[in-house]
Amino acid sequence: MSVFLSRAPLALDALLAEVASPACGGTCVFLGTVRNGPEDPGVAAIEYSAYEEMVDAEFARLLADTRARWPGVRVAVRHRLGTVPVGEASIAVAAAAPHRAEAFAACRHVIEEVKRRIPVWKKELRADGSAVWVDAAGHPVAEPPHA
Numbered sequence: 001m002s003v004f005l006s007r008a009p010l011a012l013d014a015l016l017a018e019v020a021s022p023a024c025g026g027t028c029v030f031l032g033t034v035r036n037g038p039e040d041p042g043v044a045a046i047e048y049s050a051y052e053e054m055v056d057a058e059f060a061r062l063l064a065d066t067r068a069r070w071p072g073v074r075v076a077v078r079h080r081l082g083t084v085p086v087g088e089a090s091i092a093v094a095a096a097a098p099h100r101a102e103a104f105a106a107c108r109h110v111i112e113e114v115k116r117r118i119p120v121w122k123k124e125l126r127a128d129g130s131a132v133w134v135d136a137a138g139h140p141v142a143e144p145p146h147a
Contacts, residue, residue, distance in 0.1 A: 004059040018076035019096035026100030028107040032091040041128040045085045051119035073097040073106045
């Protein structure tokens with residue numbers, strides 16, 4: 001299994017431990033949580049899949065880019081795979097930096113770039129038993145993005 005992927009619920013305490021440092025005065029955490037959006041029928045869960053062979057390398061590049069852009073920042077990220085029910089986190093990002101502004105900026109950068117760069121796909125499992133693949137912005141697509 002990937003360093004950055006998990007089939008189990010995400011452990012925020014582990015991410016916080018990864019970024020903790022006496023040199024860091026600000027820590028920012030982002031949790032992306034599966035929600036039941038306005039669609040009818042509603043969403044019951046999201047099933048996440050990934051191009052696992054590529055995920056670690058791309059996440060490593062993303063985190064290296066982030067550290068280069070904000071020297072002194074410490075950042076960690078985990079993304080769930082499999083079925084994630086409404087109300088549970090599908091992604092967690094923690095960023096710590098000497099000052100809060102850098103922690104917030106680095107955290108936001110990572111989550112935005114994950115959506116753009118990381119080969120993880122999602123299928124919404126609807127309350128009526130139907131399913132629909134969606135793109136990174138949540139828009140329905142006709143077939144799996146990786147097909």
